[in-house]
Amino acid sequence: MFLTVTARFLVVLDADSTLIRNEVIELIADEAGRGAEVAAATEAAMRGETDFATSLRSRVGALTGVPTSAFARVLERIEPTPGVRELTAAVHERGGEVGVVSGGFHEILDTLAPTLGVDVWRANRLEVADGMLTGEVRGEIVDAEAKAESLAAWAAERGVPMQRTLAIGDGANDLKMIAAAGLGLAFNAKPRVRAEAPILIGDVDLAQVIPLLP
Numbered sequence: 695m696f697l698t699v700t701a702r703f704l705v706v707l708d709a710d711s712t713l714i715r716n717e718v719i720e721l722i723a724d725e726a727g728r729g730a731e732v733a734a735a736t737e738a739a740m741r742g743e744t745d746f747a748t749s750l751r752s753r754v755g756a757l758t759g760v761p762t763s764a765f766a767r768v769l770e771r772i773e774p775t776p777g778v779r780e781l782t783a784a785v786h787e788r789g790g791e792v793g794v795v796s797g798g799f800h801e802i803l804d805t806l807a808p809t810l811g812v813d814v815w816r817a818n819r820l821e822v823a824d825g826m827l828t829g830e831v832r833g834e835i836v837d838a839e840a841k842a843e844s845l846a847a848w849a850a851e852r853g854v855p856m857q858r859t860l861a862i863g864d865g866a867n868d869l870k871m872i873a874a875a876g877l878g879l880a881f882n883a884k885p886r887v888r889a890e891a892p893i894l895i896g897d898v899d900l901a902q903v904i905p906l907l908p
């Protein structure tokens with residue numbers, strides 16, 4: 695098998711609280727009047743206190759009945775993390791590519807990711823019936839394992855050795871990809887992630903990653 699190298703290196707980011715300042719599931723839950731409850735459950739999952747998939751199914755259940763027309767309002771409320779466009783531009787200038795793997799949702803990321811210079815992304819899918827969320831997740835859940843698998847698969851597809859991958863995240867479900875990457879970065883992270891990741895970025899500014907690019 696011939697390996698075609700199509701990128702010099704690969705940077706993979708988490709979405710919620712890393713690529714963007716928000717947790718999208720909380721913004722969607724606001725549309726159901728259940729924002730505070732879902733925010734508390736998300737916080738516990740990101741600290742690694744609950745099983746991610748179990749927590750996600752329960753939190754998505756709280757979104758039942760939200761119309762898909764609410765996604766436009768959710769997108770308007772999203773705040774990209776400072777420095778994100780500088781980072782993705784710097785990656786491209788240096789011949790790298792940017793991936794995002796998210797425990798959040800394709801329904802939002804498919805619109806958002808291209809505007810932030812992201813080349814490839816993977817997330818969960820929300821089940822919809824009659825224009826409303828059913829409260830179920832469609833297909834396989836993107837958990838910590840799936841994040842690490844996506845990093846490895848995207849690197850292999852591009853002929854990028856794992857040593858030339860960077861993974862950036864804030865939550866407990868990012869720890870496997872942070873451990874698998876050549877360079878793992880905790881970004882504005884939860885205590886457990888700060889304790890386990892090799893490199894910490896304390897400020898909420900993704901441009902601080904640029905000097906670490908290969």
Ligand SMILES: [Mg+2]
Nearest residue numbers: 708710711865
């Ligand atoms: Mg996150």
